[in-house]
Amino acid sequence: MMRLQVPGYEFLSQGSTLHYSFSGSGVNVLSALARFGHTGSLVSTLPDNPVGAAAVAYLQKLGISPSYINRSGNYVGMYFLENGFGARPSRVTYSNRLESSFNTAGEGTYEFEEIAKKHDVVHFCGITLAMNDSVRQLMKSFAKAVKDNGGTVVFDCNYRPSLWGEGGYEKAKSHYEEMLYLSDIVMMNEKDAMFVLGMKTEKKERQEQVMDLIPEVAKKYEIPVIAGTNRSVNEDNTHSLCGFLYKKQSFTFSKTFTFSVYDRIGAGDAYTSGIVHGELERFPPEKTVTFAAAAGMLTHTVVGDTLMSSENEILRAMTESVDDIER
Amino acid sequence: MMRLQVPGYEFLSQGSTLHYSFSGSGVNVLSALARFGHTGSLVSTLPDNPVGAAAVAYLQKLGISPSYINRSGNYVGMYFLENGFGARPSRVTYSNRLESSFNTAGEGTYEFEEIAKKHDVVHFCGITLAMNDSVRQLMKSFAKAVKDNGGTVVFDCNYRPSLWGEGGYEKAKSHYEEMLYLSDIVMMNEKDAMFVLGMKTEKKERQEQVMDLIPEVAKKYEIPVIAGTNRSVNEDNTHSLCGFLYKKQSFTFSKTFTFSVYDRIGAGDAYTSGIVHGELERFPPEKTVTFAAAAGMLTHTVVGDTLMSSENEILRAMTESVDDIER
Amino acid sequence: MMRLQVPGYEFLSQGSTLHYSFSGSGVNVLSALARFGHTGSLVSTLPDNPVGAAAVAYLQKLGISPSYINRSGNYVGMYFLENGFGARPSRVTYSNRLESSFNTAGEGTYEFEEIAKKHDVVHFCGITLAMNDSVRQLMKSFAKAVKDNGGTVVFDCNYRPSLWGEGGYEKAKSHYEEMLYLSDIVMMNEKDAMFVLGMKTEKKERQEQVMDLIPEVAKKYEIPVIAGTNRSVNEDNTHSLCGFLYKKQSFTFSKTFTFSVYDRIGAGDAYTSGIVHGELERFPPEKTVTFAAAAGMLTHTVVGDTLMSSENEILRAMTESVDDIER
Amino acid sequence: MMRLQVPGYEFLSQGSTLHYSFSGSGVNVLSALARFGHTGSLVSTLPDNPVGAAAVAYLQKLGISPSYINRSGNYVGMYFLENGFGARPSRVTYSNRLESSFNTAGEGTYEFEEIAKKHDVVHFCGITLAMNDSVRQLMKSFAKAVKDNGGTVVFDCNYRPSLWGEGGYEKAKSHYEEMLYLSDIVMMNEKDAMFVLGMKTEKKERQEQVMDLIPEVAKKYEIPVIAGTNRSVNEDNTHSLCGFLYKKQSFTFSKTFTFSVYDRIGAGDAYTSGIVHGELERFPPEKTVTFAAAAGMLTHTVVGDTLMSSENEILRAMTESVDDIER
Amino acid sequence: MMRLQVPGYEFLSQGSTLHYSFSGSGVNVLSALARFGHTGSLVSTLPDNPVGAAAVAYLQKLGISPSYINRSGNYVGMYFLENGFGARPSRVTYSNRLESSFNTAGEGTYEFEEIAKKHDVVHFCGITLAMNDSVRQLMKSFAKAVKDNGGTVVFDCNYRPSLWGEGGYEKAKSHYEEMLYLSDIVMMNEKDAMFVLGMKTEKKERQEQVMDLIPEVAKKYEIPVIAGTNRSVNEDNTHSLCGFLYKKQSFTFSKTFTFSVYDRIGAGDAYTSGIVHGELERFPPEKTVTFAAAAGMLTHTVVGDTLMSSENEILRAMTESVDDIER
Amino acid sequence: MMRLQVPGYEFLSQGSTLHYSFSGSGVNVLSALARFGHTGSLVSTLPDNPVGAAAVAYLQKLGISPSYINRSGNYVGMYFLENGFGARPSRVTYSNRLESSFNTAGEGTYEFEEIAKKHDVVHFCGITLAMNDSVRQLMKSFAKAVKDNGGTVVFDCNYRPSLWGEGGYEKAKSHYEEMLYLSDIVMMNEKDAMFVLGMKTEKKERQEQVMDLIPEVAKKYEIPVIAGTNRSVNEDNTHSLCGFLYKKQSFTFSKTFTFSVYDRIGAGDAYTSGIVHGELERFPPEKTVTFAAAAGMLTHTVVGDTLMSSENEILRAMTESVDDIER
């Protein structure tokens, strides 16, 4: 998507300039993995006009290969971002999301078989499931192709209530289940289990709900790795973030990071990237989950939706006390 | 529409900021007339979100009353502008035009009868005719209501080939004819007569074509006032502009202005505004047409789509030699 | 006034650009009330030059009608703002305040009788009393006209020591008393009562002083509604704000809000606007005073002197926990 | 003065930022002479507040010593600049000129005797004569002190009709005459001779008027050196500039430079600086007048009011063809 | 190199911000060829620090593969650019050129044999010859490897007098000759032949010198294709550009383009890119040379050193009259 | 040095603009002392090109005399600054430090004897000792000349491990000792004593180490005044700063300031400036050390490396509670 951000803390009705960049769940994860030394391509559609060209240039800058980007349709999905401050929340206003080139690309647009053969891991985002039937169909076909070719399917549930509308959980359930059956690494939390999948627990605490439900999900859908976060906004406007990783019937938790926030968007995708990187590099679970949580923390301090830290910088953020300047 | 302009002369794929403003044919004409001392309202639809709120604030700043702006739908139509320089043309890329709140507003959105009763003059833009059946229908109903209530209908043909697509002239003809029959002041040129209305002439020169065809149009559709311009881009990147006014079976031409160009967008609407102002103020035709042409010229020197000069500044531009500084 | 702000945290002697906007106590209150759904006009004077034109455009953008703005005189009052940070206070430097068009407008400039007839509520700011005899005279005449025509007089004491100079309290007292006798809603605190009106109390705590003195003021000057705030700057650079409302011999206090601050200017006027809105809408006192305090809090988070939040956003800030993003 | 310029080509009512700098006839001349290797001080008054401090910092940056700047009063005179483009003239709007610290500084502010003793040349600007009696008196006292101490008095007539108002020429004449009797180098043109000094000529062409009147002025007021320019704005928005120098009963003319213009303000002061530098360095008259004209030309290409070119760059501009890049 | 440009037309001593980008002869040619549909890699060295990382990101954005960029050394070569205007030339100030990572990379840094095997065409720039012995040696080894592997060597003479210093032509000659013997496509003009190669001609006109000397060069050094331009700066600040192509004993000339200039840097490399593209695509010589010249022209209108136009936009610039807006 | 800072919180690889200024330990101390009413000159070397000219202009703006700045060599040392946020540290990347004009200036560049005669106090920075033999030699000669002429030598140890490399402490020791023997006021802390000078203590707490070692240093090297700070970064990203002053065998400590941080660079030099000012003005030790610590604190709140507060503002920061706005 094209992110159109009012600089500083003005509202759209106060300012006259916007800062733009391009992001999206897939872009963020691919870019982070590129920064960690992997190579990857975005499978998407962008219009063959100057806006699409700017998006491609931006993705290239992030280290993402444009080889599988189809150029057709008319629009890039957009969102306007007005930064909040303290007691005043940020505001996100979408434009042209449903009519984007990605959402209007028809069957046969992508060569999933070929792509699946050439890649070890493919990341899917649950937001796509909320778009339309055609896109949902493409997504599932792609996941099946990956599965059939022995690749790893990463699926981030990312359920967004405002996109599914009223009665959304029922509409969403079967689509989510189809994806979960195909998935090897799933990003989710206790709310997804309770609301989207309709599972029950008698626990009241989030942590307990997680420990109750996630193993059940893993078992039912045969998912080798499930990871997620417990995030909270503190009274002094700091955030706290604690990650979990469930694998081989066992939970691992990161330490709880508490930190000041500059731009919270993208933290979830950074966490996902950390989990995927840890799994690919066969980090021990403690290292993977803390690496992912530290990646999520650092992305709260970075302009834009995309993790910009190197593996080394994340490792340092896991273990060292804060320096104020590195010379 | 929301104008999203890359500052300076960079391409979208080079820059990272956009300058935004809100415009549109109606906005430009209303704002110019407000600057000349008239009062007026925009009849349109904008979304009830921060982008719509920014648009309303901008219109108010231009002196336009928002009383008849309906707040519904999802989007503001947008265009990206990359400034050209010399041999390199500017590029305009539209986004979300067809899905805008204006274009998706249904029947019964506006109280045309009430509005028509309260206003002396209403301006319509031919671009609207290219959108969809529903909007076309609303436009014609409004024009009829104005006519029925004794108001003046201003219609700017503004035929845009890219919007009508292949076979566009045939598709457009009947819609244009309906509007022309209802109109009191029409902005058009010889190309509209030949291509949209299918009229014939044996003349080869533009000026002669104008003198041959415009009287025929005025007669056939019973239009009291027709005005238009002859515009050209010179080799040294200056533009030339000469206006005509046809009224009471007689042509009046402005002097030909030749001038440097900073931002050509909006010049046509500034010319329209000058014609409407001249007619409302009962200027003699020579003054009206030269005032309109000078308004068009000055709008080539102004950032944005909207005339920003006062009546006095335009009068001075008609008659005086160029000052370099006014202290 | 024209606010000329150095962007970021540079001093005037470091930077080279200024961000400008237009504000003032009346502008801020009118704009906030417009945002809450009321309509209103500024009664003031601005020069008939490009600076005055920019001010008018800005006021229109804020939703304020310029119908009663007289265009004469030479200057717009200005202030330069250099943002402080933490232990370093912000600096405000005035320019051209005394010689502004507003302050040099003579008798007969405004049609107070006509304006008073057409409006239900008029807001007056105590800063005006500090300017000069002529302006003071105009202010009192206007307040009398409002009173005579059955309108509501809102008066914000806003005593600024630096404007009245040495022996200021004595100079100010009679002017303040004249206004208080005419007022229906008064914004003040215990300091105004003690220093400007010379009242005595044996209490030492601010809260007790308020509860001791405000009823006395209400009684002596026959003021139906008095409201004010208790504000403090905390060690960690957060601010705390608690409002009071005295009406029908009874005090109501808001909850105490504690919050991070981006731009504190305008918070007092936002509080005033909340009180006026609550009274006009006949909110119960608890709702009025908490609404006003939340409006004051949010204005600490907003760029510029003027409240930019909708009624809904303020209501949410009163009752909900902080969201970090609204999508 | 503080120059507050809207960036690019927007009007004040369109933009939201200003670019500020500090200038004035004396500042411009001193800064240019500093760039040519001389040292000099500004004799003026600035307020002891952050605006005054920013002005001092800026003057220091230009190489001007602040030793004789008095810090008192309240304001720095200001002007807003909106850049014109092509057929649209630039607009200058003054603020706070008459009430500035410089214009309200009283008798005894400056130690003219001491300053005169320590300096060889002092530059005076005719704009000061238009301010008020007190400032005029200070100016004449200073000029007399310079004269009495054997220094060179430079006087730039710089008659500004808008400052003197109606009947201005009569009001101004005696003040100008007093200064001319004291001057050694005078900047003026034929209009000053005809309108301010009331001299007569039967010539119609500017060049002939110059050749007729300037020798008469030199004789009557016993002025060793008179210099000035013939400037014109061409149809293609280029400017032309030709300088003259009258000395020892003989005229010398520069070649006529024709050039594109970026920011014309300050060109007159750059020309003055070139003449003064040529005289101080005892350049032959041909070199002096062409150096001054080239300095004036280059200042048309420079942002701000102040010449920024070195002596070498000006010498190159006199003699060489235009390079496009210097590496 | 890192280009650090003062925005607008200020000098470094006036401004406080710089606009940065990364370029260089090789970067410009590779980026242009990527835009024309080819793929390519930069063979260079950049430091392993945030400046090097920013350079890599920028190159990726331009569509250049970083696979053969070595990360070592300390610096990126830099240049500061102050834009000239009209009579005032632009100024380029180099920093850290000689100490850059590229210039300090030692023998064995690059795998020339491998790279040569994988690429059809390699572009070399004569500026490199002026740096130091080590870099010169690397360059020649690389060219030999390309030659030995059947690749095409493109060599742009790009002789820069200021880099070679006094007696530069003698110092340079043998290095240039070595490269010319290895080259298949050479960019040069008559001056290179006369001054660097020491050839003689009795012709006085540039065009005649070209026609006299280039065939001699082609013969002596056995170069299949030689191309170059005749460039001039006109009095009205437009530039003119006419290209030539010498191939199979025959000259082809482009039409002479005359055009306004926004940022002339990079035009030579754009011309080179056009010639290389034409040869790779086997365009007829007329098309190749005019395509190259149009590419050079358009790069004068583009911010930065790098051609940003597509093949289609260049083809349109060759044949069509100028549009002012493309919608 | 030239400071090239990415605005806001972007990385170099995200942004496209830099904010530049000029600083350095000597610049910062001189500028602060100028702000406190002293006059001083920088003794350094800058290139005779536009970058050097911009540096000179900047120093002048800060109130520093350029009389002893030699203009030769090629470069100004530079550093890039990417601001950190919270858990993400700032990053400083040097460029061209070793090859700068300052570091390549040879023997005989400066007239130390003359300068020493004309100045009471000269400040030296330990960073210079890490550069090269030639610069070290110049530094020591200068210090000797100051000593010989009865001036006060101020020496700030400022040991930077990354500049000295491996085995740095041994390399540095003798150079530091030479300077310490010549010094009258030394800025250092317990680490310098332990690591650079190789002194031993059995204490574990920093405060105790200071009290153990500093008197030993003062005695051994006969240093009348030693001052330094104890600085820490707190968990909530605030910093704490406590200064000490050792003089006449007695320690004085400032109160511990805890404060929010905007731009920490330059705080050490501000502290040094406060100590030097206190000594020059013969403040009592309590006042000197608290003044210096408050100066250090305020410089954490100021953009750039250089203290921008007046003596009065620092005095207020020592004693008063925090104001939020000064009108």
Ligand SMILES: [Ca+2]
């Ligand atoms: Ca972020």
Ligand SMILES: [Ca+2]
């Ligand atoms: Ca996410």
Ligand SMILES: [Ca+2]
């Ligand atoms: Ca325009």
Ligand SMILES: [Ca+2]
């Ligand atoms: Ca139009």
Ligand SMILES: [Ca+2]
């Ligand atoms: Ca505020």
Ligand SMILES: [Ca+2]
């Ligand atoms: Ca207030």
Ligand SMILES: [Ca+2]
């Ligand atoms: Ca200028």
Ligand SMILES: [Ca+2]
């Ligand atoms: Ca002048």
Ligand SMILES: [Ca+2]
């Ligand atoms: Ca270019």
Ligand SMILES: [Ca+2]
């Ligand atoms: Ca080139």
Ligand SMILES: [Ca+2]
């Ligand atoms: Ca700082």
Ligand SMILES: [Ca+2]
């Ligand atoms: Ca330091």
Ligand code: NI
């Ligand atoms: Ni703004």
Ligand code: NI
């Ligand atoms: Ni995802």
Ligand code: NI
């Ligand atoms: Ni968070």
Ligand code: NI
């Ligand atoms: Ni850019």
